[in-house]
Amino acid sequence: MDPVRLWLGTYPSSDDAPEQPSGVRRVDLLPDGTLVDRGTAAELPHASWVELHPSGRTLWATSETPDGLVVAYDVDGDTLTEVARLAAGGDYPCHLAIVAGPDDGALLVSNYGSGTFTVVPLDADGRPTGDGVTHVHLGSGPNADRQGEAHVHSAWELPGGAYAWVADLGTDELRRYSLRPDGVDGQVRVEADGVGARANPGSGPRHVAIHPDGVAFVVGELDSRVTTYLLADDGSGTVVGEQAACSSPPSERGSYPAHVSLSADGTRLHVTVRGPDVLATFAVERDAEGRPTVLRHLSDTPLGASWPRHHALVAQVGADGIVVAAASPAIPSHASVWHGADSPAGVPAGDDLVLVASQGGACLVAVRVAEDGAGEVVGRLDLPVKPSCVVVA
Template identity: 40%
Template sequence: MSTPTAAALWIGTYPKADTEPGTGEGIWRVGIGPDGKFAGGELVAQVPSPSFLALHPSGRTLLAVGEAGPGRLTSFHVSDAGTLTLAATATSGGSGPCHVVATDSAAWVANYGDGVAAAVPLADDGALGEPRTFPHEGTGPVADRQEGSHAHFVHVWGDRVLVSDLGTDELRTYPLDGSGADGEPSGTVAAVLPPGTGPRHLVELADGTILVAGELDCRLHVLVPAGPGRLEHVGSVAITARTTPDGAAGYPRTSPSPATWCTWACAARTSSRCSGSTTRPRRRRASTTPCRAPSGTWSSRTSPTSTSVRAPGRATTRSWPTAASWWWPHSSPTS
């Protein structure tokens, strides 16, 4: 199977504030020229709350999770010209899916709402099968965020996957092929992080070291291999010296400043957008830029030399000077 010839960035959006999913949001495509500059931007598929996207390794299938109550997973065929054609839809296996990663034969989904990790069979033509689900139970000390399991991120880890559980302060692990769902409903706990960490996105270094961004404690945690399927927590460092009004670490979740985006970008090279006191922070894409104090204003233009974070359901972007984009090129299998 050939790879599409047109390089592109794929961008997922949320619905506008105070509107229901399916009221205008969807997947946007921004072209990338031979010189690396962005070219145009168009809505190529209307789908409810596509909060995270992932590309199949072939480059021919784009996946989107629909972050709603009963979660949905949608697959699209990617043409040579970069257009999307609906291929299939399936349940995500849980509620409020917030992350998806594609392997050769499956789409792994993290369902934040009920903590279920799910492996959805994925065919070369984009067809989706019934999900194999991996529920989990547990709580953490942060009552308003850790009242139960909250699967937040999936990482391919050799012949297994790691699942960050914000609600239980754990990294769970399952076979990459999704086997063992019946006999291994809760999987294996690969690592336990300090209480109140709220593990979110992570990256794996070449030597096997794992860096985990703590959403709740605003710390970057370091874990090292400790035997087959096990990781040992060896330390952490504060992501920011800023505090909330009550003196706790990090920034208020109800009113993030532009610097918050930069701070989160430093932690395992990810970023998030917080939205309201009654909703959890929403995920955004990977970055490879060093942290720096942001500058700039709300702008309807996207500079080739600036990072731009699209406001959900809005036509404006937040921009500041940097050397890379939050959004991943379609030639990459990760988001």
């Protein structure tokens, strides 16, 4: 099979050393599992998050700076060409999500610094069709150092496509937004709709993994825990469980989960945890009513690289270590599940290959996770910039 193309979001290499230009970077995953750095595809200051439109024709990136920007690129094979540059509607945009319909869609922009959430209308190819609409979050939490005001960190579409949750680290809330409120098929409209669920005070909800069977797993950056919510049809959530994000003790810097995702078949949950610098893996098991609400810790895989930020399931690998399937670019690799009709046809079962962006270590770490949850570091690619996000092209 051909190499798997990856787009990376990055930060500059250092504040006190000569910097390579940061921006969107391209890396290839070869069939034998080797990672090859292909260099900077588009220069952009502090391009910390990248998101590929389901069409595969447009890649969006944040510029996580004061008075932040979001930039759209036309994707032509290995080449990115800028086609739009818009204000993010706030400071330090740190996360992007795309809601797509048959005819149009929306880009969801989370602005950490200003506590704002911006919605940009998109066409069927993922290009903007107008200016963004910005929603302002207000509130605070009990952690004086981190929760003096709202800090919007990420947005996630819920099963069924009627609602999205926006995780606010500053207010300990999962704000609910309705999608397509005008009821017109194929047209995406986004409107604020109150609070979908409240997190534990001081927990600082950061990222979310959504199981298609109506369960959300939320990592708290500040309390280093995973909270499980059962989702209702009205976009609300009820807590049905919680536990530590990993079994490894905190380092001197603490313990701060960064990202959470599901395995290809939805039976394992992965969490990158900064401080202990591990990829934690949990079994996702069914409760007495058949719902995937029970987490059982399987392993913590030491990464040998500091401050692991984002990770993505990028491929399945066979017993010989050869890549047998890449994560579909039509399904967001940040937290996707292959199931039912979405499963790669004719692909034999294999272990998951998870790529972890080590911000502190300035490298990508490849982790092979077996069906029983056992993880093994099988590769590392050192980079001249600090990777912060990984997406399959």
